[in-house]
Amino acid sequence: MGISQLHANEIVATPDLVRRLLAEQFPKWAALPLRAVASVGTDNVLYRLGDAFTVRLPRIQWATRQINKEFLWLPKLAPVLPLGVPIPMARGKPTTEYPWEWGVYAWVEGQDATVAPVHALAQAAQDLAAFILTLQQQPVGLDAPAGRGLDLFVRDQLVREALQSLDATLDTSRALALWEMALHSPPWAAQPVWGHGDLIAPNLLIKDGVLTNVLDFGSLGVGDPACDLVAAWSFLDAETRPIFRAALAVDEATWLRGMGWALSQALLIVPYYRHTNPGLVAVANRMIAEVLAEF
16 A cells, blocks of 8 residues: 655655664564555554554654654553553654654554444443543643644634635535634633543544544643544534533533534645545544534
8 A cells, every 4th residue: 555645845654764764773673564554644654563563654844743742741641541542662763864753653453433333432432531531630740742722713714714715515604603603712711731632533443343542642732621522523423422521521611612623623624635635534524514513
């Protein structure tokens, strides 16, 4: 399977390049079978290395800090979180061929929630809420990175531009009405809390019909917890969203900001990846449909 290009000015790590990096830096793994992993992810290229490892290499400059963040924070968070998370094994160094840090992680069996059925979605809603609550309860020190949980106004112009570009394909007047309500809902006034930052279906791993792992902590950081509510419209449905909301004890303003985050994330995905990443666009279109149906 080839690796397609998603961004201008990206560096796509080919299998030959990955083998050279492994031979130079981790020769004990260099002879293991290497195969590309199908993914709708946009920031990194993934390869399965043998049966036990995943190699993750940033595609684009803005993703290059993710490896360092995961290697620093995931070992601290993994022991306390109720769902599995990626386990960093070895951090690769930049070379003349590949200019950024990259990582080797433990391989975890399963499929992401865009393709794998969930046997009990109500239980998965409770399990995901428990994961979010546990993450929010972790101490926020001075070294905690800023996450995606910022004021919605930081996305206002981009959202309006996306709506203009999508005017022929969705009910933009309804979407704009929701966006305006979310923008003007009361902001998060409490202390910032830890959040995953990208709890969409492709980052949730399912094994034997059960939610077992949360993937991709590149957006991990502290801020408004509303950004982690996107799972309600990306992963859950109208029947299980109330279970998720009740387990998190989310107030009306935070829920509305969460709808705004879900809508904005999806609206920014569709025009950017319309011709390059149909799988992710399908995820985004579902999010838009679910949010607008609830609104």
